Amino acid sequence: MTVTLKQLAASLGLSPTTVSRALNGFPEVNAATRKRILQAAAEVEYRPNTRAKSLATGRAQAIGHVIPVSTSHEIVNPIFADFIAGAGETYSSAGYEMILRIVPDAEEARAYRDLVARGAVDGVMVHAPLRHDPRVALLTELGLPFLVHGRTSDVARPYSWLDINNQRAFRRATQFLTEFGHRRIALINGLENMDFAQRRRNGYLEALRDAAISPDEALIRNGEMTEPYGYRAMTEMVQLPDPPTAFLASSMIVAYGLRRGLADLGLRMGRDVSIITHDDDLSYLPNQGDVPVFTTTKSSVREAGRRAAKMLLKLVESPGAGPLTQLMEAALVVGASTGPVHR
């Protein structure tokens, strides 16, 4: 069934050495011989055994993604799927395997150590970084190449990351609203310990300051980004003495919740209340059309996955490459969910 190098070599009357060199493009092989070998290999669909190859070379030809699942809140971040799909495309075409580890968050550090000790991967992708994320220190110490999707805020040593400019995106979004005359703007943010949430908050606060609006903590929320979370935020906040006229949402799903709240209240989105949401451009939550339903800060997380994977592979293949960083800007896409303040 599966043919080995040795068998292939024997069938050609050659040594394994020569066949190996021919297949791996080394120069010391006669052109005619090489051609013969390649032909035979193609014919029997020879593929080198992954494990044997990487045992011999010392490189795993694999990248690890460790996804922690919290036992308290069982959320599997919906954007993981698209990010991983993007990264996976890149790995496949570069001949790398992607290995995924789903582990209880308490065992995450152990998972990394384990991966290293077993020599299972050449590098890892770090997901959903916290404000103060211990993984960066751990992985630098372990000497395992890694790339962070996002950033973390307090590390001494430099590290490699790819992030979107959350601060700028939310600053622009907020500014867009203040220019429409909104002064009561709510921020329905992600979990407080997430780094991206902090950056968005900063951008939001900056824009408020620019518009000489003093922030109101009653208008800022942090939470897991579910639809009911958005719904609750909307229905509760409109009951404030001085309710917000505009909302910034941290994700499309949250925006759905906000919209439902609005509908229940008999209010019209874009007229009575404005909404801007961040849009990761997930395939199953499209926000398209000539005039999209939502005004968004938009950035494809799938594309982020592709780019992050490329960076990580570079890190793996040329260890001297030093820390690589990339900041993607989010587009501010104007849709139907925003308008001048209305009373």
Place this chain on the structure above:
Amino acid sequence: MTVTLKQLAASLGLSPTTVSRALNGFPEVNAATRKRILQAAAEVEYRPNTRAKSLATGRAQAIGHVIPVSTSHEIVNPIFADFIAGAGETYSSAGYEMILRIVPDAEEARAYRDLVARGAVDGVMVHAPLRHDPRVALLTELGLPFLVHGRTSDVARPYSWLDINNQRAFRRATQFLTEFGHRRIALINGLENMDFAQRRRNGYLEALRDAAISPDEALIRNGEMTEPYGYRAMTEMVQLPDPPTAFLASSMIVAYGLRRGLADLGLRMGRDVSIITHDDDLSYLPNQGDVPVFTTTKSSVREAGRRAAKMLLKLVESPGAGPLTQLMEAALVVGASTGPVHR
């Protein structure tokens, strides 16, 4: 850094053979010696090199998930994430690695052949089966253990699968609506070539027949399960001469679209129009509470992942186990989105 078996053995003044046997629980090792070995191994955090081990044993200790991405419609099925999370939990605790391959759908067959030729996995999970799915034949031919998440309809040889009882679920849901007096019931289904969509359709048609309602093709739609898809279905169908009074949706996301359509039309869900949707119990789309927002046919896809993985591992570890099958029933959970027909 990473310690090898040989080093560990040397440091103990023992042969690699003995250390290996001790660690793998073979009987021919003195109890005291074994204890000493285990202790030392724990101390230096010894982990056998994955590749070396599986080269020696011939088992990859890894399960593959091949996820095809269509180049035409770039949808990454959102339920993959939860299913994979569930499966991943099982793999981890059983000491298996999960390897993920994201490939263009045209190259899916090649991906499976490649996985086999390289000896990269011990088995694979088959996602999103079509009505007539060629993968079943391919994998049986390749002799690679596999488990289908879902079913396919026309294969001669038996194969292993885990599915939810889509037909029964949608039959019950439809019946629930007919008992409320609904006679114009729309089915907003998944893509036509998907096996699950067909089974749901069958269940729906059965219930209609039971209620002596003749099906109307104008009330049946197939499509990619996005929010706008649901929205369009709602806004267009209410304009029919004899519009539906109830809708069956194939996913939570589609139901969100239906609901938005209703809201736009100024109609109330559960009063003017009833909606039942299938709920995969995704963590970020919760439908809970004393009275959930939606009436649903509910089945946790995460749990399905866990069970499917267990079955696949059994298949891998005891090849004689023969085809394993499991049919999970979906619960009919009554929420606020259904009520008697109203005019």
Place this chain on the structure above:
DNA sequence: CCCATGTCCCAAAGCGCTTTGGATAGCGGC
């Protein structure tokens, strides 16, 4: 006292590949 029987350990081969260190042969230059 001898041999059979365990018990406990080890040397060495092998998994399928890469890679080092030659070996062989052909070639032109002197």
Place this chain on the structure above:
DNA sequence: GCCGCTATCCAAAGCGCTTTGGGACATGGG
């Protein structure tokens, strides 16, 4: 005709583990 190259090929070691096939020693029955 010999030398030094270069062009081609190969044998063998090694990657880190498991596993086969003993070997050494103690024990106990006859």
